[in-house]
Amino acid sequence: MLLQNILIGYYNRYLIEQLMFFTLRYCIVLERKSVQIQCTQTGFYPEMDNIMLHQPKITVIGLGYVGLPLAVEFGKHFPTVGFDIDQRRIAELRAGIDNTQELTTDELQATTQLSFACESEQIKDSNIYIVTVPTPIDCHNRPDLTPLQKASTFLASVINSGDIVIYESTVYPGATEEVCIPLIEQHSGLTYNKDFFAGYSPERINPGDKTHRINNIVKVTSGSTPEIADFIDQLYGQIITAGTHKASSIRVAEAAKVIENTQRDLNIALINELAIIFNRLGIDTLEVLEAAGSKWNFLPFRPGLVGGHCISVDPYYLTHKAQEIGYHPEVILAGRRINDNMGTYVTESVIKLLTQKRIHVVDANILIMGLTFKENCPDLRNTRVVDIIDELITYHANIDIFDPWADSDEASSTYGYKLVETPEAGKYDAAILTVSHDQFRQMGVAGIRRLMKPDHVIYDVKYVLPKEEVDGRL
Numbered sequence: 203m204l205l206q207n208i209l210i211g212y213y214n215r216y217l218i219e220q221l222m223f224f225t226l227r228y229c230i231v232l233e234r235k236s237v238q239i240q241c242t243q244t245g246f247y248p249e250m251d252n253i254m255l256h257q258p259k260i261t262v263i264g265l266g267y268v269g270l271p272l273a274v275e276f277g278k279h280f281p282t283v284g285f286d287i288d289q290r291r292i293a294e295l296r297a298g299i300d301n302t303q304e305l306t307t308d309e310l311q312a313t314t315q316l317s318f319a320c321e322s323e324q325i326k327d328s329n330i331y332i333v334t335v336p337t338p339i340d341c342h343n344r345p346d347l348t349p350l351q352k353a354s355t356f357l358a359s360v361i362n363s364g365d366i367v368i369y370e371s372t373v374y375p376g377a378t379e380e381v382c383i384p385l386i387e388q389h390s391g392l393t394y395n396k397d398f399f400a401g402y403s404p405e406r407i408n409p410g411d412k413t414h415r416i417n418n419i420v421k422v423t424s425g426s427t428p429e430i431a432d433f434i435d436q437l438y439g440q441i442i443t444a445g446t447h448k449a450s451s452i453r454v455a456e457a458a459k460v461i462e463n464t465q466r467d468l469n470i471a472l473i474n475e476l477a478i479i480f481n482r483l484g485i486d487t488l489e490v491l492e493a494a495g496s497k498w499n500f501l502p503f504r505p506g507l508v509g510g511h512c513i514s515v516d517p518y519y520l521t522h523k524a525q526e527i528g529y530h531p532e533v534i535l536a537g538r539r540i541n542d543n544m545g546t547y548v549t550e551s552v553i554k555l556l557t558q559k560r561i562h563v564v565d566a567n568i569l570i571m572g573l574t575f576k577e578n579c580p581d582l583r584n585t586r587v588v589d590i591i592d593e594l595i596t597y598h599a600n601i602d603i604f605d606p607w608a609d610s611d612e613a614s615s616t617y618g619y620k621l622v623e624t625p626e627a628g629k630y631d632a633a634i635l636t637v638s639h640d641q642f643r644q645m646g647v648a649g650i651r652r653l654m655k656p657d658h659v660i661y662d663v664k665y666v667l668p669k670e671e672v673d674g675r676l
Protein backbone atom coordinates (compact mmCIF):
# COMPACT_ATOMS: atom_id res chain seq x y z
CA MET A 203 0.00 0.00 0.00
CA LEU A 204 2.80 2.36 0.97
CA LEU A 205 4.67 1.52 -2.24
CA GLN A 206 1.48 2.09 -4.25
CA ASN A 207 1.04 5.57 -2.69
CA ILE A 208 4.67 6.47 -3.43
CA LEU A 209 4.27 5.38 -7.06
CA ILE A 210 1.05 7.39 -7.47
CA GLY A 211 2.86 10.39 -5.92
CA TYR A 212 5.71 10.07 -8.43
CA TYR A 213 3.27 9.67 -11.32
CA ASN A 214 1.33 12.80 -10.30
CA ARG A 215 4.55 14.80 -10.07
CA TYR A 216 5.56 13.54 -13.51
CA LEU A 217 2.20 14.66 -14.95
CA ILE A 218 2.53 18.11 -13.38
CA GLU A 219 6.06 18.47 -14.75
CA GLN A 220 4.91 17.47 -18.22
CA LEU A 221 2.08 19.99 -18.02
CA MET A 222 4.48 22.74 -17.01
CA PHE A 223 6.74 21.77 -19.87
CA PHE A 224 4.00 22.07 -22.46
CA THR A 225 2.70 25.38 -21.15
CA LEU A 226 6.28 26.55 -21.16
CA ARG A 227 6.82 30.25 -21.58
CA TYR A 228 8.82 29.73 -24.64
CA CYS A 229 8.95 27.36 -27.46
CA ILE A 230 11.97 26.63 -29.50
CA VAL A 231 11.13 26.22 -33.13
CA LEU A 232 13.87 24.69 -35.16
CA GLU A 233 13.53 25.16 -38.84
CA ARG A 234 15.96 23.84 -41.37
CA LYS A 235 17.94 27.06 -41.59
CA SER A 236 16.87 29.13 -38.65
CA VAL A 237 16.51 28.86 -34.91
CA GLN A 238 13.66 30.74 -33.38
CA ILE A 239 13.11 31.36 -29.69
CA GLN A 240 9.90 32.96 -28.61
CA CYS A 241 9.06 34.01 -25.09
CA THR A 242 5.63 34.08 -23.65
CA GLN A 243 4.90 35.28 -20.19
CA THR A 244 3.65 32.60 -17.86
CA GLY A 245 5.39 33.79 -14.74
CA PHE A 246 7.21 30.50 -14.22
CA TYR A 247 10.53 31.92 -15.33
CA PRO A 248 10.19 35.70 -15.08
CA GLU A 249 13.92 36.15 -15.60
CA MET A 250 13.48 34.93 -19.17
CA ASP A 251 10.91 37.48 -20.19
CA ASN A 252 13.51 39.73 -21.77
CA ILE A 253 14.52 37.18 -24.37
CA MET A 254 13.04 37.74 -27.75
CA LEU A 255 15.32 36.18 -30.28
CA HIS A 256 13.60 35.60 -33.56
CA GLN A 257 16.54 35.22 -35.86
CA PRO A 258 20.05 34.61 -34.56
CA LYS A 259 22.50 37.24 -35.68
CA ILE A 260 25.89 35.99 -34.71
CA THR A 261 29.19 37.73 -34.08
CA VAL A 262 32.34 35.68 -33.57
CA ILE A 263 34.94 37.64 -31.59
CA GLY A 264 38.52 36.60 -32.49
CA LEU A 265 39.15 35.10 -35.92
CA GLY A 266 42.09 32.78 -35.38
CA TYR A 267 42.39 29.03 -35.85
CA VAL A 268 39.17 28.52 -33.87
CA GLY A 269 37.08 31.58 -34.65
CA LEU A 270 37.35 31.70 -38.41
CA PRO A 271 36.16 28.13 -39.21
CA LEU A 272 33.34 28.67 -36.71
CA ALA A 273 32.29 31.96 -38.30
CA VAL A 274 32.37 30.33 -41.73
CA GLU A 275 30.13 27.46 -40.61
CA PHE A 276 27.63 29.78 -38.93
CA GLY A 277 27.81 32.09 -41.95
CA LYS A 278 26.38 29.28 -44.06
CA HIS A 279 23.17 29.32 -41.97
CA PHE A 280 22.75 32.68 -40.24
CA PRO A 281 23.80 36.30 -40.72
CA THR A 282 27.26 36.25 -39.13
CA VAL A 283 29.98 38.81 -38.53
CA GLY A 284 33.57 37.77 -37.91
CA PHE A 285 35.15 40.38 -35.64
CA ASP A 286 38.84 40.81 -34.82
CA ILE A 287 40.97 43.61 -33.37
CA ASP A 288 43.70 42.75 -35.87
CA GLN A 289 42.93 45.03 -38.81
CA ARG A 290 45.43 43.27 -41.06
CA ARG A 291 43.68 39.96 -40.45
CA ILE A 292 40.32 41.53 -41.34
CA ALA A 293 41.72 43.09 -44.53
CA GLU A 294 43.21 39.72 -45.57
CA LEU A 295 40.00 37.84 -44.84
CA ARG A 296 37.99 40.37 -46.84
CA ALA A 297 40.40 39.65 -49.70
CA GLY A 298 39.79 35.92 -49.27
CA ILE A 299 43.15 35.14 -47.64
CA ASP A 300 43.41 33.03 -44.50
CA ASN A 301 47.02 33.00 -43.32
CA THR A 302 46.34 30.11 -40.92
CA GLN A 303 45.70 28.06 -44.08
CA GLU A 304 42.65 26.44 -42.53
CA LEU A 305 40.31 27.77 -45.23
CA THR A 306 40.73 28.35 -48.94
CA THR A 307 39.69 31.50 -50.79
CA ASP A 308 36.83 29.54 -52.37
CA GLU A 309 35.58 28.38 -48.96
CA LEU A 310 35.73 31.94 -47.60
CA GLN A 311 33.97 33.47 -50.57
CA ALA A 312 31.27 30.78 -50.74
CA THR A 313 29.98 31.80 -47.30
CA THR A 314 27.36 34.29 -48.40
CA GLN A 315 26.05 35.40 -44.99
CA LEU A 316 29.48 36.12 -43.47
CA SER A 317 31.03 39.56 -43.27
CA PHE A 318 34.13 40.79 -41.44
CA ALA A 319 34.49 43.72 -39.07
CA CYS A 320 36.88 45.44 -36.71
CA GLU A 321 34.57 48.25 -35.58
CA SER A 322 32.09 47.83 -32.74
CA GLU A 323 29.37 49.68 -34.67
CA GLN A 324 29.24 46.81 -37.17
CA ILE A 325 28.28 44.19 -34.59
CA LYS A 326 25.86 46.01 -32.33
CA ASP A 327 22.75 44.49 -33.87
CA SER A 328 23.92 40.91 -33.24
CA ASN A 329 22.14 38.95 -30.54
CA ILE A 330 24.59 36.07 -30.09
CA TYR A 331 28.27 36.75 -29.43
CA ILE A 332 30.77 33.90 -29.50
CA VAL A 333 34.18 34.56 -27.97
CA THR A 334 37.19 32.73 -29.43
CA VAL A 335 40.13 34.86 -28.30
CA PRO A 336 43.47 33.37 -27.13
CA THR A 337 44.05 32.09 -23.60
CA PRO A 338 47.84 31.94 -23.23
CA ILE A 339 50.03 31.58 -20.15
CA ASP A 340 52.57 34.09 -18.86
CA CYS A 341 56.29 33.50 -18.35
CA HIS A 342 55.55 31.89 -14.97
CA ASN A 343 53.10 29.41 -16.56
CA ARG A 344 50.12 31.21 -15.04
CA PRO A 345 46.91 31.76 -17.04
CA ASP A 346 46.92 35.08 -18.85
CA LEU A 347 43.27 36.02 -19.09
CA THR A 348 43.94 39.48 -20.51
CA PRO A 349 42.50 38.83 -24.02
CA LEU A 350 39.42 37.22 -22.48
CA GLN A 351 38.96 40.08 -20.02
CA LYS A 352 39.40 42.69 -22.77
CA ALA A 353 36.91 40.88 -25.01
CA SER A 354 34.39 40.68 -22.14
CA THR A 355 34.77 44.37 -21.28
CA PHE A 356 34.37 45.21 -24.95
CA LEU A 357 31.26 43.03 -25.21
CA ALA A 358 29.69 45.01 -22.39
CA SER A 359 29.67 48.01 -24.73
CA VAL A 360 27.82 46.21 -27.54
CA ILE A 361 25.40 43.73 -26.00
CA ASN A 362 21.75 44.48 -25.44
CA SER A 363 19.09 43.09 -23.21
CA GLY A 364 18.24 39.53 -24.21
CA ASP A 365 21.57 38.74 -25.88
CA ILE A 366 23.59 35.58 -25.33
CA VAL A 367 27.38 35.44 -24.96
CA ILE A 368 28.99 32.06 -25.63
CA TYR A 369 32.63 31.49 -24.70
CA GLU A 370 34.73 28.96 -26.61
CA SER A 371 38.24 29.86 -25.39
CA THR A 372 39.85 27.19 -23.24
CA VAL A 373 39.83 28.14 -19.55
CA TYR A 374 39.79 26.56 -16.09
CA PRO A 375 36.46 25.51 -14.56
CA GLY A 376 34.72 28.60 -13.27
CA ALA A 377 36.52 31.24 -15.36
CA THR A 378 33.50 32.16 -17.49
CA GLU A 379 31.22 32.93 -14.59
CA GLU A 380 33.88 34.13 -12.12
CA VAL A 381 35.95 36.34 -14.43
CA CYS A 382 34.14 37.12 -17.69
CA ILE A 383 30.50 37.53 -16.73
CA PRO A 384 31.20 39.97 -13.83
CA LEU A 385 33.08 42.20 -16.29
CA ILE A 386 30.11 42.24 -18.66
CA GLU A 387 27.75 43.01 -15.78
CA GLN A 388 30.00 45.71 -14.35
CA HIS A 389 30.55 47.55 -17.63
CA SER A 390 27.10 47.10 -19.19
CA GLY A 391 24.85 47.55 -16.19
CA LEU A 392 22.95 44.45 -17.33
CA THR A 393 22.19 41.59 -14.94
CA TYR A 394 23.35 38.05 -15.68
CA ASN A 395 20.56 35.55 -16.31
CA LYS A 396 18.03 38.34 -16.25
CA ASP A 397 19.08 40.76 -18.99
CA PHE A 398 21.67 38.65 -20.74
CA PHE A 399 22.68 34.98 -20.75
CA ALA A 400 25.80 32.95 -21.33
CA GLY A 401 27.09 29.62 -22.52
CA TYR A 402 30.32 27.76 -22.93
CA SER A 403 31.07 25.48 -25.85
CA PRO A 404 34.70 24.41 -26.08
CA GLU A 405 36.39 23.98 -29.43
CA ARG A 406 38.01 20.71 -30.44
CA ILE A 407 39.42 21.50 -33.87
CA ASN A 408 42.88 20.26 -34.74
CA PRO A 409 44.67 22.78 -37.00
CA GLY A 410 46.22 21.25 -40.10
CA ASP A 411 43.89 18.24 -39.87
CA LYS A 412 41.76 18.12 -43.00
CA THR A 413 39.80 15.07 -41.80
CA HIS A 414 38.51 16.25 -38.41
CA ARG A 415 36.73 19.48 -39.30
CA ILE A 416 34.59 21.66 -37.08
CA ASN A 417 31.29 20.13 -38.23
CA ASN A 418 32.27 16.48 -37.97
CA ILE A 419 33.55 16.63 -34.38
CA VAL A 420 30.97 16.21 -31.59
CA LYS A 421 30.69 19.52 -29.73
CA VAL A 422 30.10 20.03 -26.03
CA THR A 423 27.59 22.79 -25.25
CA SER A 424 26.25 24.37 -22.08
CA GLY A 425 24.19 27.34 -20.96
CA SER A 426 23.62 29.55 -17.95
CA THR A 427 20.02 28.32 -17.53
CA PRO A 428 18.41 25.07 -18.69
CA GLU A 429 16.52 26.94 -21.41
CA ILE A 430 19.57 28.77 -22.68
CA ALA A 431 21.49 25.48 -22.62
CA ASP A 432 18.78 23.96 -24.85
CA PHE A 433 18.89 26.92 -27.17
CA ILE A 434 22.68 26.92 -27.47
CA ASP A 435 22.71 23.16 -28.00
CA GLN A 436 20.22 23.49 -30.84
CA LEU A 437 22.03 26.45 -32.32
CA TYR A 438 25.27 24.45 -32.59
CA GLY A 439 23.22 21.48 -33.77
CA GLN A 440 22.58 23.52 -36.94
CA ILE A 441 26.25 23.41 -37.93
CA ILE A 442 27.64 20.29 -36.25
CA THR A 443 26.63 17.23 -38.23
CA ALA A 444 28.41 14.91 -35.77
CA GLY A 445 26.00 15.97 -33.00
CA THR A 446 26.37 17.79 -29.72
CA HIS A 447 26.79 16.82 -26.07
CA LYS A 448 24.90 19.11 -23.74
CA ALA A 449 26.78 19.40 -20.45
CA SER A 450 24.88 20.05 -17.25
CA SER A 451 26.61 23.36 -16.55
CA ILE A 452 29.14 25.84 -17.88
CA ARG A 453 31.69 24.63 -15.31
CA VAL A 454 31.32 21.02 -16.44
CA ALA A 455 31.89 22.04 -20.07
CA GLU A 456 34.93 24.14 -19.10
CA ALA A 457 36.39 21.26 -17.10
CA ALA A 458 35.75 18.77 -19.91
CA LYS A 459 37.78 20.82 -22.39
CA VAL A 460 40.73 21.40 -20.11
CA ILE A 461 41.03 17.72 -19.17
CA GLU A 462 40.92 16.58 -22.81
CA ASN A 463 44.22 18.34 -23.42
CA THR A 464 45.61 17.51 -19.98
CA GLN A 465 45.03 13.82 -20.60
CA ARG A 466 46.79 14.07 -23.96
CA ASP A 467 49.71 15.96 -22.43
CA LEU A 468 50.15 13.32 -19.74
CA ASN A 469 49.92 10.43 -22.17
CA ILE A 470 52.67 11.97 -24.29
CA ALA A 471 54.73 12.64 -21.14
CA LEU A 472 54.55 8.95 -20.26
CA ILE A 473 55.73 7.96 -23.73
CA ASN A 474 58.51 10.57 -23.58
CA GLU A 475 59.69 9.12 -20.29
CA LEU A 476 59.56 5.62 -21.77
CA ALA A 477 61.60 6.85 -24.76
CA ILE A 478 64.31 8.15 -22.40
CA ILE A 479 64.38 4.80 -20.56
CA PHE A 480 64.46 2.73 -23.77
CA ASN A 481 67.22 4.86 -25.27
CA ARG A 482 69.35 4.10 -22.22
CA LEU A 483 68.52 0.44 -22.58
CA GLY A 484 69.45 0.51 -26.27
CA ILE A 485 65.92 -0.50 -27.33
CA ASP A 486 64.15 1.31 -30.16
CA THR A 487 61.10 3.09 -28.75
CA LEU A 488 58.97 2.91 -31.90
CA GLU A 489 59.50 -0.83 -32.16
CA VAL A 490 58.37 -1.20 -28.54
CA LEU A 491 55.33 1.00 -29.12
CA GLU A 492 54.37 -0.95 -32.24
CA ALA A 493 54.67 -4.23 -30.35
CA ALA A 494 52.65 -2.94 -27.36
CA GLY A 495 50.17 -1.34 -29.77
CA SER A 496 49.14 -4.78 -30.96
CA LYS A 497 47.10 -4.99 -27.74
CA TRP A 498 43.54 -3.69 -28.26
CA ASN A 499 43.62 -1.11 -25.49
CA PHE A 500 47.18 0.23 -25.73
CA LEU A 501 46.90 3.89 -26.75
CA PRO A 502 48.86 4.94 -29.86
CA PHE A 503 50.82 7.91 -28.48
CA ARG A 504 54.29 8.78 -29.77
CA PRO A 505 57.13 10.67 -28.07
CA GLY A 506 58.01 14.20 -29.13
CA LEU A 507 58.15 17.89 -28.38
CA VAL A 508 54.91 19.20 -26.92
CA GLY A 509 54.30 22.81 -27.94
CA GLY A 510 51.55 24.93 -29.40
CA HIS A 511 48.72 26.92 -27.99
CA CYS A 512 46.76 24.08 -26.40
CA ILE A 513 48.31 20.87 -25.09
CA SER A 514 51.34 22.51 -23.52
CA VAL A 515 49.30 25.42 -22.12
CA ASP A 516 45.88 24.18 -21.02
CA PRO A 517 47.12 21.89 -18.20
CA TYR A 518 48.53 24.99 -16.49
CA TYR A 519 45.01 26.47 -16.44
CA LEU A 520 43.83 23.43 -14.50
CA THR A 521 46.83 23.32 -12.16
CA HIS A 522 46.41 27.05 -11.47
CA LYS A 523 42.81 26.52 -10.39
CA ALA A 524 43.76 23.45 -8.35
CA GLN A 525 46.45 25.41 -6.49
CA GLU A 526 44.04 28.29 -5.93
CA ILE A 527 41.75 25.94 -4.03
CA GLY A 528 44.62 24.45 -2.03
CA TYR A 529 45.43 21.28 -3.97
CA HIS A 530 48.92 20.81 -5.39
CA PRO A 531 48.65 18.66 -8.52
CA GLU A 532 51.56 16.26 -8.78
CA VAL A 533 50.94 14.04 -11.79
CA ILE A 534 49.89 16.85 -14.14
CA LEU A 535 52.90 19.03 -13.30
CA ALA A 536 55.30 16.07 -13.50
CA GLY A 537 54.04 15.44 -17.03
CA ARG A 538 54.53 19.09 -17.93
CA ARG A 539 58.12 19.00 -16.64
CA ILE A 540 58.97 15.91 -18.68
CA ASN A 541 57.48 17.35 -21.85
CA ASP A 542 59.11 20.74 -21.35
CA ASN A 543 62.53 19.09 -21.04
CA MET A 544 62.37 17.07 -24.25
CA GLY A 545 64.11 19.81 -26.29
CA THR A 546 67.12 19.65 -23.97
CA TYR A 547 67.08 15.86 -24.13
CA VAL A 548 67.14 15.89 -27.96
CA THR A 549 69.97 18.43 -28.00
CA GLU A 550 72.10 16.37 -25.62
CA SER A 551 71.44 13.25 -27.69
CA VAL A 552 72.58 15.02 -30.89
CA ILE A 553 75.71 16.42 -29.24
CA LYS A 554 76.59 12.93 -27.98
CA LEU A 555 76.18 11.45 -31.49
CA LEU A 556 78.30 14.24 -33.01
CA THR A 557 81.02 13.70 -30.42
CA GLN A 558 81.00 9.94 -31.03
CA LYS A 559 81.68 10.69 -34.71
CA ARG A 560 84.44 13.14 -33.71
CA ILE A 561 82.50 16.07 -35.13
CA HIS A 562 82.97 19.14 -32.94
CA VAL A 563 79.66 20.84 -32.06
CA VAL A 564 81.40 24.25 -31.93
CA ASP A 565 81.05 25.72 -35.43
CA ALA A 566 79.15 22.64 -36.64
CA ASN A 567 76.55 23.46 -39.31
CA ILE A 568 73.27 22.10 -38.03
CA LEU A 569 70.07 22.03 -40.05
CA ILE A 570 66.81 22.19 -38.11
CA MET A 571 64.05 20.70 -40.23
CA GLY A 572 60.79 22.16 -38.96
CA LEU A 573 60.02 25.11 -36.67
CA THR A 574 56.23 25.02 -36.37
CA PHE A 575 54.78 23.31 -33.30
CA LYS A 576 53.24 20.55 -35.39
CA GLU A 577 53.29 19.05 -38.85
CA ASN A 578 51.64 20.55 -41.95
CA CYS A 579 50.53 23.69 -40.13
CA PRO A 580 52.04 27.22 -40.08
CA ASP A 581 51.41 27.72 -36.34
CA LEU A 582 54.58 28.89 -34.60
CA ARG A 583 53.04 29.62 -31.23
CA ASN A 584 54.92 28.13 -28.32
CA THR A 585 56.90 25.76 -30.54
CA ARG A 586 59.38 23.78 -28.43
CA VAL A 587 61.79 23.47 -31.37
CA VAL A 588 63.19 26.74 -30.01
CA ASP A 589 64.55 24.83 -26.99
CA ILE A 590 66.75 22.76 -29.32
CA ILE A 591 67.87 25.77 -31.36
CA ASP A 592 68.65 27.99 -28.37
CA GLU A 593 70.55 25.20 -26.60
CA LEU A 594 72.67 24.48 -29.70
CA ILE A 595 73.42 28.19 -30.08
CA THR A 596 74.96 28.17 -26.59
CA TYR A 597 77.45 25.59 -27.98
CA HIS A 598 78.30 28.02 -30.81
CA ALA A 599 76.85 25.76 -33.48
CA ASN A 600 75.75 27.44 -36.73
CA ILE A 601 72.03 26.88 -37.09
CA ASP A 602 70.00 26.93 -40.30
CA ILE A 603 66.25 26.55 -39.93
CA PHE A 604 64.26 25.17 -42.84
CA ASP A 605 60.48 25.09 -42.64
CA PRO A 606 58.34 25.25 -45.78
CA TRP A 607 55.24 25.93 -43.66
CA ALA A 608 56.49 28.68 -41.35
CA ASP A 609 56.16 32.37 -42.15
CA SER A 610 59.63 33.89 -42.27
CA ASP A 611 58.57 37.31 -40.94
CA GLU A 612 56.72 35.74 -38.02
CA ALA A 613 59.72 33.53 -37.17
CA SER A 614 61.86 36.63 -37.19
CA SER A 615 59.52 38.87 -35.18
CA THR A 616 58.56 36.20 -32.64
CA TYR A 617 61.85 34.36 -32.13
CA GLY A 618 64.50 36.42 -33.91
CA TYR A 619 65.27 33.55 -36.33
CA LYS A 620 65.91 33.88 -40.04
CA LEU A 621 64.68 30.91 -42.05
CA VAL A 622 66.60 29.46 -45.00
CA GLU A 623 64.53 29.05 -48.14
CA THR A 624 66.56 26.23 -49.63
CA PRO A 625 69.19 24.43 -47.58
CA GLU A 626 72.57 24.22 -49.29
CA ALA A 627 73.70 20.85 -50.61
CA GLY A 628 76.70 19.31 -48.81
CA LYS A 629 76.75 21.93 -46.03
CA TYR A 630 75.59 20.22 -42.85
CA ASP A 631 77.28 18.26 -40.07
CA ALA A 632 73.94 17.41 -38.52
CA ALA A 633 70.25 17.50 -39.44
CA ILE A 634 67.52 17.28 -36.83
CA LEU A 635 64.09 16.33 -38.13
CA THR A 636 61.96 18.16 -35.58
CA VAL A 637 58.59 18.29 -37.38
CA SER A 638 57.14 15.67 -39.72
CA HIS A 639 55.97 17.97 -42.53
CA ASP A 640 54.93 16.07 -45.65
CA GLN A 641 57.68 17.88 -47.58
CA PHE A 642 60.36 16.20 -45.43
CA ARG A 643 58.82 12.77 -45.99
CA GLN A 644 58.83 13.52 -49.72
CA MET A 645 62.54 14.50 -49.61
CA GLY A 646 63.22 11.08 -48.11
CA VAL A 647 66.65 9.80 -47.12
CA ALA A 648 68.26 10.66 -50.46
CA GLY A 649 67.02 14.25 -50.44
CA ILE A 650 68.20 14.84 -46.88
CA ARG A 651 71.60 13.12 -47.31
CA ARG A 652 72.27 15.36 -50.32
CA LEU A 653 72.40 18.29 -47.88
CA MET A 654 74.93 16.64 -45.59
CA LYS A 655 78.74 16.56 -45.44
CA PRO A 656 80.23 13.06 -45.89
CA ASP A 657 80.51 12.63 -42.08
CA HIS A 658 77.29 13.64 -40.45
CA VAL A 659 74.56 12.93 -37.94
CA ILE A 660 70.85 12.65 -38.72
CA TYR A 661 68.52 12.70 -35.70
CA ASP A 662 64.84 11.97 -36.23
CA VAL A 663 62.50 13.28 -33.52
CA LYS A 664 59.34 12.33 -35.44
CA TYR A 665 60.07 8.96 -37.11
CA VAL A 666 60.13 10.52 -40.59
CA LEU A 667 62.88 8.22 -41.91
CA PRO A 668 63.45 4.47 -41.54
CA LYS A 669 65.36 3.56 -38.37
CA GLU A 670 68.38 2.17 -40.23
CA GLU A 671 68.86 5.48 -42.11
CA VAL A 672 69.31 7.69 -39.05
CA ASP A 673 71.93 7.94 -36.32
CA GLY A 674 69.44 8.47 -33.55
CA ARG A 675 65.77 8.95 -32.86
CA LEU A 676 63.50 9.45 -29.87
Ligand SMILES: NC(=O)c1ccc[n+]([C@@H]2O[C@H](COP(=O)([O-])OP(=O)(O)OC[C@H]3O[C@@H](n4cnc5c(N)ncnc54)[C@H](O)[C@@H]3O)[C@@H](O)[C@H]2O)c1
Pocket residue numbers: 263264265266267268269285286287288291334335336337349352353356370371372373404405406407408409511512
Ligand atom coordinates in the same frame (compact mmCIF):
# COMPACT_ATOMS: atom_id res chain seq x y z
N1 LIG B 1 44.23 26.43 -32.04
C1 LIG B 1 43.67 25.31 -31.61
O1 LIG B 1 43.97 24.22 -32.06
C2 LIG B 1 42.59 25.34 -30.55
C3 LIG B 1 41.76 24.23 -30.41
C4 LIG B 1 40.77 24.24 -29.45
C5 LIG B 1 40.65 25.35 -28.62
N2 LIG B 1 41.48 26.41 -28.76
C6 LIG B 1 41.28 27.56 -27.88
O2 LIG B 1 40.56 28.54 -28.61
C7 LIG B 1 40.99 29.85 -28.24
C8 LIG B 1 41.47 30.60 -29.46
O3 LIG B 1 42.59 29.93 -29.99
P1 LIG B 1 43.12 30.22 -31.46
O4 LIG B 1 44.14 29.17 -31.73
O5 LIG B 1 42.01 30.40 -32.41
O6 LIG B 1 43.82 31.64 -31.23
P2 LIG B 1 44.47 32.59 -32.35
O7 LIG B 1 45.59 33.30 -31.72
O8 LIG B 1 44.70 31.81 -33.60
O9 LIG B 1 43.31 33.62 -32.68
C9 LIG B 1 42.80 34.49 -31.77
C10 LIG B 1 42.30 35.73 -32.52
O10 LIG B 1 41.68 36.56 -31.56
C11 LIG B 1 42.00 37.92 -31.86
N3 LIG B 1 41.80 38.68 -30.65
C12 LIG B 1 42.59 38.75 -29.55
N4 LIG B 1 42.03 39.53 -28.61
C13 LIG B 1 40.86 39.98 -29.14
C14 LIG B 1 39.84 40.84 -28.68
N5 LIG B 1 39.91 41.39 -27.47
N6 LIG B 1 38.81 41.09 -29.49
C15 LIG B 1 38.74 40.57 -30.72
N7 LIG B 1 39.68 39.74 -31.22
C16 LIG B 1 40.72 39.45 -30.44
C17 LIG B 1 43.42 37.85 -32.35
O11 LIG B 1 43.73 38.99 -33.14
C18 LIG B 1 43.41 36.54 -33.16
O12 LIG B 1 43.09 36.78 -34.52
C19 LIG B 1 42.06 29.65 -27.18
O13 LIG B 1 41.46 29.68 -25.92
C20 LIG B 1 42.55 28.24 -27.44
O14 LIG B 1 43.08 27.64 -26.28
C21 LIG B 1 42.43 26.44 -29.73
